[in-house]
Amino acid sequence: MADVSHRAGDLRTHPDIAEMRARYARVMDGPQGVAVDGLVVLAGLYLAISPYVVHFSAASHELVICNLILGIGIAALGLCLTLAPARMMGLTWAMAATGVFLIISPWVVTVGHTATRGMIWNQVIVGGLTCLLAFAAGAGMVLGNRRRA
Numbered sequence: 001m002a003d004v005s006h007r008a009g010d011l012r013t014h015p016d017i018a019e020m021r022a023r024y025a026r027v028m029d030g031p032q033g034v035a036v037d038g039l040v041v042l043a044g045l046y047l048a049i050s051p052y053v054v055h056f057s058a059a060s061h062e063l064v065i066c067n068l069i070l071g072i073g074i075a076a077l078g079l080c081l082t083l084a085p086a087r088m089m090g091l092t093w094a095m096a097a098t099g100v101f102l103i104i105s106p107w108v109v110t111v112g113h114t115a116t117r118g119m120i121w122n123q124v125i126v127g128g129l130t131c132l133l134a135f136a137a138g139a140g141m142v143l144g145n146r147r148r149a
Contacts, residue, residue, distance in 0.1 A: 036137045037082040040095070043133060044075030047102070047126050054122045059113040063123075066109050070098060074130060081137055089138065096134035102127030 046053075048071025051064040077095055081088045101108075106115035106123050 036133060036140060037078050037085075040078030040081060040130075040133050040137065041075050042078075043126065043129055044071045044073070044078055047071030047074060047130075050122050050126065054118045056119050057113070057116055060110050060115065060119060063105065063109045063115070063119065066105060070102065074098065092134045092138035095137075096131050099127045099130030099132075099134060102130060 048068050050071070051060075051067050056064055074095060077088065077091055081092070103124050105127070106120045110119075
């Protein structure tokens with residue numbers, strides 16, 4: 001019979017231990033990147049709940065749904081930036097485009113309805129913050145890649 005028992009082995013004999021240590025060191029190298037990713041998650045979660053915090057008018061149902069979908073998407077992107085930063089570098093620019101869309105969304109999405117001053121300021125501030133965080137995350141990844149090279 002073959003021995004199929006699982007023994008608690010020592011990782012020092014693992015053939016990929018050097019690569020795993022190098023990858024762990026790269027991930028732990030930059031806490032500033034983790035801070036930016038955390039702020040991206042918080043910005044996305046705030047965007048998702050902002051219609052209820054700012055009390056969007058009942059006529060702006062489309063903007064409520066838009067904020068909920070984009071907020072969940074931005075929060076998920078922040079989590080993905082934390083888990084796989086190298087793979088998500090291209091999506092930081094999509095997040096910047098989302099921020100620009102958020103800035104113009106009170107006039108684009110609420111066609112036929114009047115957006116209140118609170119709705120406009122909320123969208124402009126969150127959209128600007130999303131753009132800034134996208135540029136910070138993208139710049140952090142580019143600088144991190146140059147430093148490793």
